[in-house]
Every structure is written in structure tokens, then in C-alpha cells.
Amino acid sequence: MPNRSQIQARAAMMRVRFEAAGAQVVDTPLLQPAETLLDLYGEDIRARAYVTSDALRGEQMLRPDFTLPVVQMHMSDGAEPARYTYSGEVFRRQEHDPDRANEYIQVGYEVFDRNDPAGADAEVFSLFALQLRGLPLRAATGDIGILTAAVAGLRTTERRKAALMRHLWRPRRFRVLLDRYAGRTPEPELRSDLLNATEPMVFDAPMIGKRRASEIEARIEALREDRETPPISDSELVGLETLLNVRETMPFALEQLRDVAVDLPQITPALDRLEARVAALQARGVDVARLDFEAAYGRTSMEYYDGFVFGFYAEGRPDLPPIATGGRYDALTRQLGNGAEIPAVGGVLRPDLMLEIEEGAQ
Amino acid sequence: MSLKLGVPSKGRLMEKTFSWFEKRGIALSRSGSDREYAGKVEGIDGVSLVLLSAGEIPRELAAGRIHLGVTGIDLVHEKLPRWEQQLEEISQLGFGKADLIIATPACWVDVDTLDDLDAAAAAFRKTHGHRLRIATKYHRLVREFLTDSGVADYTLVDSQGATEGTVMNETAEAIADITSTGETLRANHLKILSDGLILQSQATLWRSRVAKYDAAEKAVLSDLLDRLR
Numbered sequence: 001m002p003n004r005s006q007i008q009a010r011a012a013m014m015r016v017r018f019e020a021a022g023a024q025v026v027d028t029p030l031l032q033p034a035e036t037l038l039d040l041y042g043e044d045i046r047a048r049a050y051v052t053s054d055a056l057r058g059e060q061m062l063r064p065d066f067t068l069p070v071v072q073m074h075m076s077d078g079a080e081p082a083r084y085t086y087s088g089e090v091f092r093r094q095e096h097d098p099d100r101a102n103e104y105i106q107v108g109y110e111v112f113d114r115n116d117p118a119g120a121d122a123e124v125f126s127l128f129a130l131q132l133r134g135l136p137l138r139a140a141t142g143d144i145g146i147l148t149a150a151v152a153g154l155r156t157t158e159r160r161k162a163a164l165m166r167h168l169w170r171p172r173r174f175r176v177l178l179d180r181y182a183g184r185t186p187e188p189e190l191r192s193d194l195l196n197a198t199e200p201m202v203f204d205a206p207m208i209g210k211r212r213a214s215e216i217e218a219r220i221e222a223l224r225e226d227r228e229t230p231p232i233s234d235s236e237l238v239g240l241e242t243l244l245n246v247r248e249t250m251p252f253a254l255e256q257l258r259d260v261a262v263d264l265p266q267i268t269p270a271l272d273r274l275e276a277r278v279a280a281l282q283a284r285g286v287d288v289a290r291l292d293f294e295a296a297y298g299r300t301s302m303e304y305y306d307g308f309v310f311g312f313y314a315e316g317r318p319d320l321p322p323i324a325t326g327g328r329y330d331a332l333t334r335q336l337g338n339g340a341e342i343p344a345v346g347g348v349l350r351p352d353l354m355l356e357i358e359e360g361a362q
Numbered sequence: 363m364s365l366k367l368g369v370p371s372k373g374r375l376m377e378k379t380f381s382w383f384e385k386r387g388i389a390l391s392r393s394g395s396d397r398e399y400a401g402k403v404e405g406i407d408g409v410s411l412v413l414l415s416a417g418e419i420p421r422e423l424a425a426g427r428i429h430l431g432v433t434g435i436d437l438v439h440e441k442l443p444r445w446e447q448q449l450e451e452i453s454q455l456g457f458g459k460a461d462l463i464i465a466t467p468a469c470w471v472d473v474d475t476l477d478d479l480d481a482a483a484a485a486f487r488k489t490h491g492h493r494l495r496i497a498t499k500y501h502r503l504v505r506e507f508l509t510d511s512g513v514a515d516y517t518l519v520d521s522q523g524a525t526e527g528t529v530m531n532e533t534a535e536a537i538a539d540i541t542s543t544g545e546t547l548r549a550n551h552l553k554i555l556s557d558g559l560i561l562q563s564q565a566t567l568w569r570s571r572v573a574k575y576d577a578a579e580k581a582v583l584s585d586l587l588d589r590l591r
Contacts, residue, residue, distance in 0.1 A: 173512030
């Protein structure tokens with residue numbers, strides 16, 4: 001196993017390469033206010049991050065990743081365009097697998113640039129590929145933007161689209177909602193009783209708690225409206241299902257997705273962006289004809305990404321987490337920007353795993 | 363050295379544990395006054411009694427400081443994510459039965475399932491500007507259950523007692539707690555979600571896989587287990 005100083009040395013070397021590509025070195029505090037992280041990730045982050053606290057500042061988390069503090073830093077006082085690099089420890093709680101590290105070093109590169117998003121995507125991916133050159137890795141790519149465009153353009157109510165969008169990251173839940181909106185699952189009996197009742201708000205129990213009667217009435221109203229809404233059409237449903245199953249090398253994936261766009265024309269602008277990205281990757285010397293593209297990639301693990309996503313995985317080592325991951329997160333800058341926003345793309349690498357794979361190969 | 367048996371140090375759980383062992387010919391008792399946490403064992407040699415809070419027994423078993431212990435399934439599963447590697451379940455004792463459940467105000471007529479809870483949580487966050495709060499002391503079990511069920515936009519708030527009262531006091535919108543008869547829930551105008559059962563618990567005798575056993579302790583253990591099973 002590589003020791004800490006070897007890992008530090010490798011991380012420093014990788015950071016220098018990113019500096020040579022034009023990045024400015026930044027650092028962020030190890031302790032992050034828990035509130036921002038909880039707001040962004042929800043309760044799940046508590047299972048992944050170490051929480052500590054004091055009476056003065058309240059709950060703090062040991063930095064679970066760099067992206068959030070780097071985005072915050074850029075949004076509060078960064079100049080445009082900007083390229084940043086960093087390296088340092090991140091901490092992840094491990095409760096189930098004692099072999100997974102709970103503290104490791106990440107090296108990252110983030111680009112905040114309004115011009116040429118396809119070029120920025122290709123820049124990040126090809127710089128990462130360069131850092132990882134020679135290692136037996138498989139690259140996977142995807143694009144969350146195609147799926148969100150497909151959902152946003154469905155011919156149904158805003159409420160249904162918002163519910164689907166909210167659960168884009170939870171495939172099982174997404175499936176349940178889709179089946180319901182397609183009229184494939186029967187209405188639960190208790191719900192029928194409630195919606196058929198002439199006075200659903202007349203009941204025995206006293207009104208308690210912070211959720212008021214008006215909120216309960218509003219939900220009943222929403223459920224009644226939803227019952228009157230026609231099901232999502234078969235052609236849209238088939239389109240969505242075909243889209244989610246696209247798994248091909250990049251040029252073929254693009255071709256298949258163009259076919260899907262016959263049923264789901266709303267994805268065409270996202271496909272144009274994908275096509276521009278393929279061209280930009282090719283221009284940087286990436287062999288796109290052999291690069292995998294999965295339309296559903298990044299759906300379960302990469303919550304703040306909303307466009308291009310990628311990951312590098314060790315061949316023959318399914319026990320290892322990804323060696324590098326990254327993607328585009330325009331919406332995150334909007335969420336943290338207090339009104340401001342900027343297109344952003346970046347990712348992180350794990351020098352410890354790179355060294356481990358190199359040792360294993362010798 | 364002797365085989366160490368950890369038993370809850372007070373209340374009905376202690377008494378029922380004592381009588382469960384009694385029926386199997388092993389008399390456990392507290393020595394000295396009621397306030398003294400020392401005990402003795404009659405009917406078998408080589409076993410010593412350790413009186414502990416039920417909440418500490420999982421940790422003591424996992425650390426191997428006691429060989430056997432009686433405590434609830436809920437506490438073991440909550441405190442020891444890898445309990446199967448650390449503990450062996452010897453016998454469920456048939457008392458201390460309780461369900462870990464999710465309950466909401468009974469007045470939420472639009473909420474019957476986790477699916478409803480998720481929808482209500484999304485709307486609640488929009489209206490009130492914060493996530494729907496669920497009061498509990500079983501943080502890990504509840505979080506894993508809700509993640510598996512795809513519920514989002516909630517937050518857990520810690521409640522170590524009188525959890526059923528948090529909704530009325532508006533420090534939480536829903537609760538996750540253990541209940542045996544449901545009476546306290548009803549008295550506090552709460553109802554259980556129809557698919558809100560997280561775990562069924564009861565008092566259980568566990569063996570530590572981590573503790574060290576010398577030859578004499580091994581012999582006592584096998585003799586004891588023969589009489590208990």
C-alpha cells in the first residue's frame with residue numbers, strides 16, 4: 001500500500017499539472033458549516049460525513065468534498081473566467097465496509113467559464129485522461145441534462161414534472177411515479193375514499209402541529225386535480241424508457257438518442273450540446289469512437305451534476321471506488337450564488353488509488 | 363475467569379430477564395441493597411452477572427467486555443451497523459416487544475403511506491422554508507429506512523424521551539419511535555403510517571463474537587447454552 005508521503009507527493013505533482021493548464025491553487029477550511037451541506041444534500045449527508053459541534057458555531061462537518069466550498073468561494077469573490085486546482089483530505093463516514101477509507105486525498109480541477117461549455121467539458125475530461133494515462137481504467141460518460149430536458153418537456157402538468165424532477169436521483173421512486181402518471185397503477189383505496197368524500201376535512205382528530213389545515217386542503221385539491229389529469233402518453237413513456245437504456249459508444253449513443261428525439265423532441269437542444277461536446281473531445285485528441293456513453297450514468301451518485309458527467313474505473317477491480325469523477329454543475333452555482341450564476345464543470349481524482357493500482361501492476 | 367452475562371440493571375426488563383433465566387434453572391439476583399449494581403448467579407458455576415443500562419449492552423458486547431447480554435433488537439441494530447459480524451443472536455426472550463414505527467398527526471387525512479409523507483414533505487418545505495422534521499432517537503435505522511423508501515426533504519431531530527409530545531409542541535412534524543400498544547400515540551393524536559413499520563423488536567439474548575473465551579469459559583458457555591435453548 002502507498003504511504004502518506006507518497007500520496008502527498010503524487011497529489012502535489014498532479015496539482016502542478018493543473019496549474020500548468022492555467023489553474024489557480026486554492027484551499028478551503030477543513031470544517032464546513034453543516035447547515036449549507038444539509039440544505040444541499042438533505043439528511044443523507046449525515047450518513048456520509050462526520051459531524052462535530054461547539055456551542056458557538058453549532059454543527060460543523062469535516063469537509064466531505066471540495067466542490068461546495070470552492071463554488072461558494074468563487075461565487076462570493078471570484079473573477080471570471082476562473083480555473084482552480086486544489087488538493088487535500090476529505091472525510092467520509094464508513095459504517096458498513098471497514099475496508100473503505102474514511103479519510104483520503106482528493107486532487108481537483110474546476111472551471112468557471114461562460115464561453116464554450118462544450119470546450120470546457122472537453123478540457124476537464126481530457127486533462128483528467130492525461131493525469132490517468134497508462135493506468136488500466138475504463139471511462140464512463142453520461143449527460144444528466146438530456147434526462148432533465150426529457151422530463152421538463154413532457155406533455156403533462158407542472159406538478160407532475162416537478163415531482164419527477166425531484167426524484168430523478170432515486171430511480172426506484174422515479175419509476176413508481178412514472179407508472180402512476182401513466183395510469184399503470186390503481187389508486188389506493190384509502191385515497192379514493194378521501195378524494196370522493198364530500199367533506200374530507202371533517203374528522204375526529206384535533207388539529208395539531210405546524211402543518212396547517214390549509215396545507216392539508218391544498219394537497220387534497222392537488223390530488224383531485226391529478227386524478228383528472230390524463231395519463232402520460234405511451235409514445236412519451238416509450239421514449240423515456242428507451243432513453244434511459246441507451247448504453248453505447250459515444251457516436252452510436254448520439255445516433256440512438258436522435259431516434260428517441262422523434263418521440264421526445266424536447267431533448268434536441270441537449271443532444272446538440274452533446275454533439276458539440278463529442279466534437280470538442282475529438283479536437284482534444286480523445287478517442288470518442290471508443291468512449292462509453294450511458295444515458296442513465298450518474299443518476300444515483302452525483303446529485304448536484306446537471307449536464308456532462310464522467311467517471312474513471314479500475315478494470316478488474318470492482319472493489320475499488322471510482323478513481324476519478326466529475327461533471328457539470330451549473331445549477332449548483334445558481335443555488336449558492338444568491339441570484340448570480342455561472343456555468344461550471346470540474347472533478348476530482350484519487351492519487352492514493354492511482355498509486356495502489358500502479359503497485360498492483362508491478 | 364468467568365463468563366460475563368450483561369443484564370439490564372433496572373425495571374421490568376430486569377425482572378422479566380431474571381424470571382426467564384429462573385424458568386431454566388438459573389437464579390439471577392441483585393446482591394445487597396436495591397441501589398447496588400452487583401449481582402449473583404446461582405444454579406450454574408463460572409458465570410458472573412454484570413448489571414448495565416440496556417442501552418450500553420450492545421457496545422459492551424461489541425467491545426468483547428461481556429460474553430453474553432440481554433437487550434432489545436432495536437438497540438443492537440441502531441448502535442451496531444455491522445452487528446452480524448460482532449454478535450450472534452442466541453434466543454428471543456418473548457417480552458419487551460415493541461415496533462419501531464413512523465407516526466404522523468391523526469389530522470393528516472391526506473397522509474397514509476410513505477409516498478404521501480414524501481409528497482407532504484416536499485410541499486411543507488416550500489411553505490415553511492425548512493424540511494419536515496421527524497423526532498427520533500433511532501437516527502441510523504430511520505435514515506436508512508427513509509432513504510430506501512425514497513423519502514426526501516425531511517430532517518431528523520433528536521428526541522431522547524417524550525417523543526410523542528414533540529408534534530404538539532411544534533418541535534417536530536412527525537415521529538419515529540417504538541410502540542407496543544399504540545396507546546401513547548393515540549393519546550397524543552398520532553397515527554402510524556400503513557407502511558411505516560421499520561423494525562419489530564423484543565428482548566433478546568446475544569453472544570459476543572468478539573470476546574475472548576478461554577477453555578473453561580468455552581465449557582461453561584456450551585453448558586449454559588444447552589440449558590437455555
